[in-house]
Amino acid sequence: MSLFRRNLMRFKPLIxxxxxxxxxxxxxxxxxxxxxxxxxxxxxxxxxxxTQPSRTLAIATRAEPNTLAGKSxxxxxxxxxxxxxxxxxxxxxxxxxxxxQPYLAAELPKLNTxxxxxxxxxxxxxxxxxxxxxxxxxxxxxxxxxxxxxxRVYLTPNLGAATAPPTPSIQxxxxxxx
Numbered sequence: 001m002s003l004f005r006r007n008l009m010r011f012k013p014l015i016x017x018x019x020x021x022x023x024x025x026x027x028x029x030x031x032x033x034x035x036x037x038x039x040x041x042x043x044x045x046x047x048x049x050x051t052q053p054s055r056t057l058a059i060a061t062r063a064e065p066n067t068l069a070g071k072s073x074x075x076x077x078x079x080x081x082x083x084x085x086x087x088x089x090x091x092x093x094x095x096x097x098x099x100x101q102p103y104l105a106a107e108l109p110k111l112n113t114x115x116x117x118x119x120x121x122x123x124x125x126x127x128x129x130x131x132x133x134x135x136x137x138x139x140x141x142x143x144x145x146x147x148x149x150x151x152r153v154y155l156t157p158n159l160g161a162a163t164a165p166p167t168p169s170i171q172x173x174x175x176x177x178x
Contacts (some may be wrong), residue, residue, distance in 0.1 A: 091147075
């Protein structure tokens with residue numbers, strides 16, 4: 001086998017990855033089609049435009065996640081943080097250093113305040129206030145009731161998340177009205 005052919009075989013995975021990345025970058029950096037033009041999202045072959053905007057989301061990942069759920073009772077598999085965050089937002093997010101930061105919450109609970117109380121029996125009550133004006137993708141308000149409902153969904157044994165931490169440690173989730 002020639003030296004060229006041996007080097008080609010040795011670098012084949014690198015070449016394939018590089019060409020794939022170049023293709024993705026070229027596609028991502030190419031200009032968008034003009035809305036209403038033929039072949040453009042929302043366009044028609046007769047040149048008229050549709051009133052519906054394109055709602056397609058294309059994502060390239062290294063592996064296919066086994067779920068889009070925020071919690072999964074399935075052991076193993078791939079759960080990419082990016083994929084999880086696209087479909088499930090949390091009250092708190094962890095920064096690059098692993099430090100909790102408010103995400104949908106206005107602020108983090110603080111120990112020995114009304115937002116974080118430790119009871120004599122070692123149980124505790126934490127209260128999160130949502131940032132103002134949070135909405136779902138359809139424009140409907142995101143409320144504390146949505147989080148209470150989500151907790152009830154996670155308690156459903158058939159979903160497999162009822163035993164995933166911290167769900168078993170939580171006694172209840174209540175939406176407070178002020």
